[in-house]
Amino acid sequence: MSNTFYAPGEQRAAKVNDLFARIARRYDLINDLQSFGLHRRWKRRVADLAAVTPGARALDLCCGTGDLALALARRGARVTGLDFSAPMLAVARRRQGGRDIEFIQGDALQIPFPDASFDIVTMGYGLRNLASWEAGLAEMRRVAKPGGRLVILEFGKPANALWRSLYFAHLRCSVPLTGWLFCGNAQAYAYILESLKHYPAQLAVAAHLRALPLANVRVINFLGGAMAINYGEKAV
Numbered sequence: 001m002s003n004t005f006y007a008p009g010e011q012r013a014a015k016v017n018d019l020f021a022r023i024a025r026r027y028d029l030i031n032d033l034q035s036f037g038l039h040r041r042w043k044r045r046v047a048d049l050a051a052v053t054p055g056a057r058a059l060d061l062c063c064g065t066g067d068l069a070l071a072l073a074r075r076g077a078r079v080t081g082l083d084f085s086a087p088m089l090a091v092a093r094r095r096q097g098g099r100d101i102e103f104i105q106g107d108a109l110q111i112p113f114p115d116a117s118f119d120i121v122t123m124g125y126g127l128r129n130l131a132s133w134e135a136g137l138a139e140m141r142r143v144a145k146p147g148g149r150l151v152i153l154e155f156g157k158p159a160n161a162l163w164r165s166l167y168f169a170h171l172r173c174s175v176p177l178t179g180w181l182f183c184g185n186a187q188a189y190a191y192i193l194e195s196l197k198h199y200p201a202q203l204a205v206a207a208h209l210r211a212l213p214l215a216n217v218r219v220i221n222f223l224g225g226a227m228a229i230n231y232g233e234k235a236v
C-alpha cells in the first residue's frame with residue numbers, strides 16, 4: 001500500500017476505512033488538540049440548526065465516535081448513527097451511556113433506510129471522505145422527510161487568498177506533526193489537506209444543494225471559511 005491515504009475512485013472507501021481504523025483510539029483527543037476545542041462549538045451549532053423537536057428522528061452519517069449523534073440525542077432526538085468503521089463505532093458505543101441512539105455499521109453512499117425516513121440528517125467531517133460527495137448529498141436528501149433538515153459540517157476553503165495559503169500551510173505542517181506526536185501517524189493527518197484539495201468546499205456544495213433541489217440553503221462560515229456548515233431543507 002502506498003503511504004498516502006488518499007485514493008480516487010474505487011479504492012477510496014478501503015483507504016479511508018484503513019485510516020480511521022488506525023486513528024480511532026486517539027481521534028477525539030487529536031480533534032481537541034488540533035482545533036483547540038473549537039470543533040465542539042461548531043458541532044453545537046450543527047445541533048442548533050438541526051432544530052430538534054421532541055421525538056424527532058435523526059440520522060448522523062459518518063458518525064465516527066459519535067459527537068453529533070450524542071448532541072442530537074441530548075436534545076431529545078431518536079438518533080441513528082451510521083459509519084462504516086467498526087473501530088470508530090466501538091468508541092461511539094462506549095460513549096453512548098443510556099441515550100436513545102442506535103449505532104449501525106453501513107455505507108453513507110447506500111443508506112439502509114427507505115426514502116423520507118428522517119426529520120434531520122447530519123454529517124460531520126464525512127462528505128470530503130466519500131468517493132462521490134454528490135452521491136452522498138443525494139442519499140442524504142433521499143432519506144430526509146419533506147420539511148427535513150440537512151446539516152453538513154466540513155473543512156472549508158477560505159475565500160481570502162492569503163488566509164487560505166496560511167491555513168493550508170497549517171494543514172500541511174502542524175496538523176501532520178500533531179498526528180505524529182500524539183498518534184504516531186503523520187500520514188493520516190496529512191490526508192486532511194489531500195482530501196480537501198479534491199473537495200470543492202462550501203460554495204460548490206451550496207450550489208449543488210440548491211440544484212438537488214433543497215430550500216433555504218445557507219452557508220455558515222467559521223474562522224474566515226476554514227470551517228463551514230452547509231444547511232438546506234427538503235421541500236414539503
Ligand SMILES: C[S@@+](CC[C@H](N)C(=O)[O-])C[C@H]1O[C@@H](n2cnc3c(N)ncnc32)[C@H](O)[C@@H]1O
Pocket residue numbers: 013016017020061062063064065066067068082083084085088106107108109123124125126129130131
Ligand atoms: C473525520 S471522521 C468524522 C467523525 C464525526 N462525524 C466527527 O464529526 O467527529 C469521518 C468518519 O466518516 C466515516 N466514513 C467515511 N466514509 C464513509 C462511508 N462511505 N460510509 C460510512 N462512513 C464513512 C469514517 O469511518 C469516519 O468515522
